[in-house]
Amino acid sequence: MILRMSTMFLRTLRDDPVDAEVPSHRLLVRAGYIRRASPGGYTWLPLGLRTLNRVATIVREEMDAIGAQEVHFPAMLPREPYETTGRWTDYGPNLFRLQDRRGVDYLLGPTHEEMFTLLVKDLYSSYKDLPLWLYQIQTKFRDEARPRAGLLRGREFLMKDSYSFDIDQDGLQRSYDAHRAAYLRTFDRLGLPYAVVSAMSGAMGGSASEEFLFPCESGEDTFVSCTKCDYAANTEAVRVGEPAKIDFASFAAAVVHDTPATPTIATLVDLFNSRADLKRGDRVWTAADTLKNVVVNLRHPDGRIEPLAVGVPGDRDVDLKRLEAQVAPAEIVDFTEEDFAKNKNLVKGYIGPTALGEKNASGIRYLLDRSIAIGSAWITGANAPGRHVAGLVYGRDFSCDGVVDAADVRDGDPCPKCSAKLHIRRGIEIGHVFQLGRKYAEALGLTVLDQNGKTQVVTMGSYGIGVSRAVAAIAEANHDELGLKWPTAVSPADVHIVIAGKPGDETAGAGEKLAEELSAKNMTVILDDRKGVSPGVRFKDAELIGTPRIIIAGRGVATGVVEVRDRRAGTASEIALADAADYVAKMPAT
RNA sequence: CGGGCUGUGGCGCAGCUUGGUUAGCGUGCUUGUCUGGGGGACAAGAGGUCGUGGGUUCAAAUCCCGCCAGCCCGACCA
Structure with missing residues (x-):
C-alpha cells in the first residue's frame, strides 16, 4: 500500500503546540496523528488511526491466541445493572450519565463488568461451558476531573477489556495466569518497557491484582521496586511489615x-x-x-x-x-x-x-x-x-x-519482602489484571450447575489494556528531539520514501518504482511525492512522522544508489537501487 | 475542589500598562519566478465575531464582572 504525501490528509506543524507538555502529546499533534476535539477527547487522523489500529490488532491477536473470544457491547448502557452492583452510585461524578426522551437513565460505559456478567448469565448455565474468556475493544467514557497530557488521560479512550468466567478459584488462577502471560507478550510486541507491580489493595482482601506500568516521568502512578529481589508494587499497595513490639516497662511517664x-x-x-x-x-x-x-x-x-x-x-x-x-x-x-x-x-x-x-x-x-x-x-x-x-x-x-498503611513511601525504604532498599519511580498504567472473585456474579445472579447438580456462583476476573493510552506510551518511549521513531510493529507505515532530487529528474521515477516494489512485497509505504517542497522539509517531516525506515532517493540515483536509513538506530547505508526493496524488506524489525 | 498563569487567522507570538484611523509579526496556505541533500530566496495575495456573554464609554483586543476552555501547581500539617 502506498500513502502519497501529496494527497494524504496530513498537516505537520513547524512549531510545538504550546498547550502540549508531555512529549507524546506534543509530537502526536505536531506530526499530524491526532487533533483535540474536546476536553479529553481526540480525533484520530489517518496516520494516528493506522497506529491505533495496529496496536489494537496486536492486542486482539494475543487475546485470540489464548482462546479469548471477541464480542462488542454498546457504549451507551442501561442504568439498572449498574444500580444492582452499586456502581451507579460508587462511580460518582466520574460516570457520564444521560437520559433518553422519556427520561430513562443511561450511562456511557466506564468499564463493562456488569454487561459481560449478564451476557454470560443470559446464555450459559452449566459448569461444562466454563472456563469462558470474552473480550471487547471498546470506547470507554470517564468524566475525569482533569483530563491532561493528551491521550494519557482522556475522558474518552479506547480500551481492551476482557473477563474470565470460572467455576472456582483454581480456574480463576489459570485464567489470570493466561491473561498475565498474554499481556507480557502483548507489551513485548508493542515495544513497551513495563514493570509488573502488585496492586493488591487492603480493602479488597486477598484478591490478586497486578498493574503493568510503563516507567515514565510524566506518569501518574508511583511504584516501588526492590533493588535486590523481585518485589514491585504500586505505592498505594505497599504493605510494610509489622514492627517488633518495644518493651516499655522502664519508660518514664508521659x-x-x-x-x-x-x-x-x-x-x-x-x-x-x-x-x-x-x-x-x-x-x-x-x-x-x-x-x-x-x-x-x-x-x-x-x-x-x-x-x-x-x-x-x-x-x-x-x-x-x-x-x-x-x-x-x-x-x-x-x-x-x-x-x-x-x-x-x-x-x-x-x-x-x-x-x-x-x-x-x-x-x-x-x-x-x-x-x-x-x-x-x-x-x-x-x-x-x-x-x-x-x-x-x-x-x-x-x-x-x-x-x-498511610505514611508516604520513600526511595530507600526497606523492602517488605527482603529488607533491601526500595527504588521509587513513576509510571503510566497500561494494563491491569484483576481477580474479581464473585462480587459481580453474586450481585447479578450469575450461577451455573456443577457436576453434582449444585448451583455455584461463577468466579470472575477482569483484565484491561488501554489501547489509545498505549499509543501515547509507545510514543513516550520512542522519540527523540527530531520526532517519533515507531517500533516496526506499530508504525503507521513500514517505510517512508523521500524524493530529494530536482523536480523532473530521475529521483521521482526511482521513488515511484521503489514504492511499487515495496508495496508489492506487502509493505506500507509513505511516498513523499509532493511538488515544490524543499528537501529540508521532506527530511524533517520524515523524521517527525517517524517510520522506522527512511529511503532517500536523491543525488545517488544518478549512480544507481539510494540511501536507506534506520530511524531508530540512527544509521544509514547506500544501497543499489535495484536491491533496495529486497534490502528493506529483509531489515530486521526493531 | 482550591491557587496561579493563559486565551488575538492552521501553528507560534506582539499589541492591553496609559481605550482612539484599516489589529500587527513569524510560520503555514494560494499564485508566480528562481532554487533543489536539511524547515531555501524574492514578489504578490487570501485568511480574524481578538474564547464567550454582559457592563462601563462618544469609542473596547485594551477597563470591569460572569461563564467557557487550556496549561501548571496544590489538595492532609499533627
Whole structure:
C-alpha cells in the first residue's frame, strides 16, 4: 500500500503546540496523528488511526491466541445493572450519565463488568461451558476531573477489556495466569518497557491484582521496586511489615510541656532541641520522634461524611492515594476550618491521640500507621493550644481503632519482602489484571450447575489494556528531539520514501518504482511525492512522522544508489537501487 | 475542589500598562519566478465575531464582572 504525501490528509506543524507538555502529546499533534476535539477527547487522523489500529490488532491477536473470544457491547448502557452492583452510585461524578426522551437513565460505559456478567448469565448455565474468556475493544467514557497530557488521560479512550468466567478459584488462577502471560507478550510486541507491580489493595482482601506500568516521568502512578529481589508494587499497595513490639516497662511517664508557637513539626523539633529541659543527652530530636495526627473527612458513596484521624511519624506525610485505596469506595475530602470549629476537642496544630478514637472525647475514628510499634514513645499534641506531650507510649498511654498503611513511601525504604532498599519511580498504567472473585456474579445472579447438580456462583476476573493510552506510551518511549521513531510493529507505515532530487529528474521515477516494489512485497509505504517542497522539509517531516525506515532517493540515483536509513538506530547505508526493496524488506524489525 | 498563569487567522507570538484611523509579526496556505541533500530566496495575495456573554464609554483586543476552555501547581500539617 502506498500513502502519497501529496494527497494524504496530513498537516505537520513547524512549531510545538504550546498547550502540549508531555512529549507524546506534543509530537502526536505536531506530526499530524491526532487533533483535540474536546476536553479529553481526540480525533484520530489517518496516520494516528493506522497506529491505533495496529496496536489494537496486536492486542486482539494475543487475546485470540489464548482462546479469548471477541464480542462488542454498546457504549451507551442501561442504568439498572449498574444500580444492582452499586456502581451507579460508587462511580460518582466520574460516570457520564444521560437520559433518553422519556427520561430513562443511561450511562456511557466506564468499564463493562456488569454487561459481560449478564451476557454470560443470559446464555450459559452449566459448569461444562466454563472456563469462558470474552473480550471487547471498546470506547470507554470517564468524566475525569482533569483530563491532561493528551491521550494519557482522556475522558474518552479506547480500551481492551476482557473477563474470565470460572467455576472456582483454581480456574480463576489459570485464567489470570493466561491473561498475565498474554499481556507480557502483548507489551513485548508493542515495544513497551513495563514493570509488573502488585496492586493488591487492603480493602479488597486477598484478591490478586497486578498493574503493568510503563516507567515514565510524566506518569501518574508511583511504584516501588526492590533493588535486590523481585518485589514491585504500586505505592498505594505497599504493605510494610509489622514492627517488633518495644518493651516499655522502664519508660518514664508521659509529661505535658508548654510549647508555645509550635504549630508545625519543624518548629516543635527545634524547640525540643533548643530547650535545656527538653533536649536529649544521646542525640538530637528529629521529626521521626514526633507523631502527627491528620484529620480528614471520608465521603461515602451515599454522601455521608465521616471524619477520620490518622497518626503517622512526624517525618512522613500521609499519602492520600494510599489511604484512599484502603478506605474505598469512600473518597477523601478536606477537613475544613468549619469542621475544626464544630469539634471542640480538636485543637488545630496540637491534636493528640488521647483525644482521638471512637471511645475518646472527639469520638473520631483513629487509625495508626502500620509502622508504629507497640511500646514506642512519642512527642505529640496534648490537645491544648501551645502544649505537647512527650514520652507518650502506644499501648500504654493511648490506643487506636485500627492500623492502616498511610505514611508516604520513600526511595530507600526497606523492602517488605527482603529488607533491601526500595527504588521509587513513576509510571503510566497500561494494563491491569484483576481477580474479581464473585462480587459481580453474586450481585447479578450469575450461577451455573456443577457436576453434582449444585448451583455455584461463577468466579470472575477482569483484565484491561488501554489501547489509545498505549499509543501515547509507545510514543513516550520512542522519540527523540527530531520526532517519533515507531517500533516496526506499530508504525503507521513500514517505510517512508523521500524524493530529494530536482523536480523532473530521475529521483521521482526511482521513488515511484521503489514504492511499487515495496508495496508489492506487502509493505506500507509513505511516498513523499509532493511538488515544490524543499528537501529540508521532506527530511524533517520524515523524521517527525517517524517510520522506522527512511529511503532517500536523491543525488545517488544518478549512480544507481539510494540511501536507506534506520530511524531508530540512527544509521544509514547506500544501497543499489535495484536491491533496495529486497534490502528493506529483509531489515530486521526493531 | 482550591491557587496561579493563559486565551488575538492552521501553528507560534506582539499589541492591553496609559481605550482612539484599516489589529500587527513569524510560520503555514494560494499564485508566480528562481532554487533543489536539511524547515531555501524574492514578489504578490487570501485568511480574524481578538474564547464567550454582559457592563462601563462618544469609542473596547485594551477597563470591569460572569461563564467557557487550556496549561501548571496544590489538595492532609499533627
